[in-house]
Amino acid sequence: MTSAHALVRLIRQYDKEAKMENAPFFAIHCVLTAAVSLLLNATSTNSTIRSQSVHRFRVCVDALEKMKRWTRARRGLLLLRELANRWKVVSALPMRHSVPLIAPTQETTPQADTNDLDWGMLFANLEEPLNLDTIDLSTPTGEWVFHESD
Numbered sequence: 001m002t003s004a005h006a007l008v009r010l011i012r013q014y015d016k017e018a019k020m021e022n023a024p025f026f027a028i029h030c031v032l033t034a035a036v037s038l039l040l041n042a043t044s045t046n047s048t049i050r051s052q053s054v055h056r057f058r059v060c061v062d063a064l065e066k067m068k069r070w071t072r073a074r075r076g077l078l079l080l081r082e083l084a085n086r087w088k089v090v091s092a093l094p095m096r097h098s099v100p101l102i103a104p105t106q107e108t109t110p111q112a113d114t115n116d117l118d119w120g121m122l123f124a125n126l127e128e129p130l131n132l133d134t135i136d137l138s139t140p141t142g143e144w145v146f147h148e149s150d
Helices: 003-017 027-041 047-066 071-086
Strands: none
Touching: 003 027, 003 047, 027 047, 027 071, 047 071
């Protein structure tokens, strides 16, 4: 059993016992880490690994949706959608998340809300491959720190 699989079992158990909506913010890091691992496994050519990974990945997505009161969970969902698009496994996403990603423009969002996501930082350059080494997922503030590439 992989650590991602074990975490999915814990997510299911926690959701039964205490509800993911009440999970502490640091649980997002664990769920997101498992989700990225499972999404990567969803690219497998082995159909058994792929289908199991997709099923478990969707459990992680549902957990992040339930924790969306935290900014990091909302950003994590966007990150997973972006990775699924880049890795060409959009079919792994639940149907409600499989629509194409389009960053909002000034015309569509004339009024900025302080709770809105920072699209400029999240998708600074879509032409460059996503480098997960530049994203610090360990910050406990609920914000991601993006470092400039050397």
